[in-house]
Amino acid sequence: MDFELVKVYTGHSLAxxxxxxxxxxxxxxVALPTIxxxxxxxxxxxxxxxxTIKKIEQELTDSILKSDTAAIEKYLTSDYxxxxxxxxxxxxxxxxxxxxxxxxxxxxxxxxxxxVQVADPDMAVVVYRTTDKGTYKGKDVTGEYRWLDVFxxxxxxxxxxxxxxxxxxxx
Numbered sequence: 642m643d644f645e646l647v648k649v650y651t652g653h654s655l656a657x658x659x660x661x662x663x664x665x666x667x668x669x670x671v672a673l674p675t676i677x678x679x680x681x682x683x684x685x686x687x688x689x690x691x692x693t694i695k696k697i698e699q700e701l702t703d704s705i706l707k708s709d710t711a712a713i714e715k716y717l718t719s720d721y722x723x724x725x726x727x728x729x730x731x732x733x734x735x736x737x738x739x740x741x742x743x744x745x746x747x748x749x750x751x752x753x754x755x756x757v758q759v760a761d762p763d764m765a766v767v768v769y770r771t772t773d774k775g776t777y778k779g780k781d782v783t784g785e786y787r788w789l790d791v792f793x794x795x796x797x798x799x800x801x802x803x804x805x806x807x808x809x810x811x812x
Contacts, residue, residue: 690799691757694765694792697799702750702771710737717801718793724805725777726786739777747775763794770809785809 697716704712714737721733731739739745755769767790774783791803 686762687759690759690765693799694757694767695755697792698752698755698767698769698790701801702752705740705745705747706750708740708743708746710741713737713740715798715800718795721801722803724803726782726806726808745775745777747773749774765792765799766790767792784811 701713701716704710704716717733717736719733721736723731723736725731736745751772753770753772755767757765757767759765767788769788769790771786771788772784773786776782785808787807787809789805790801792799793802794800
């Protein structure tokens with residue numbers, strides 16, 4: 642039987658096999674701190690993205706509370722798709738119209754339990770919870786919600802491409 646590993650060492654003395662083993666061990670020992678440092682640097686970059694996105698989420702919430710569509714405009718992609726807790730979908734202009742007209746009127750909203758998962762340098766997924774007080778189309782929508790937002794980075798700016806909300810059942 643002829644194994645590839647055996648082929649590598651065929652014709653080499655036991656001393657040279659020990660030498661290869663020593664070189665391999667040293668390479669691993671030297672590489673591990675470098676790999677760990679690279680992971681930490683990546684985490685730092687992710688931490689920056691996470692902080693930026695958390696700030697955007699709070700600014701968006703504040704803008705909705707104030708019915709400030711100019712501020713909302715910059716944080717939604719042109720092809721934005723929103724899926725409301727009722728399952729209905731809205732594009733960017735429909736959502737902004739609801740905010741501007743008062744069809745969606747949120748009096749208070751508190752964000753909690755936010756988690757940001759950076760998928761790649763140009764995409765992140767955010768999951769968080771809100772406790773809201775307000776109305777939509779004249780109906781009381783006060784309650785707790787779980788939101789999932791998909792952020793994309795376009796032209797150097799983070800924006801929401803898709804969001805989806807689900808009302809949390811009262812226990």
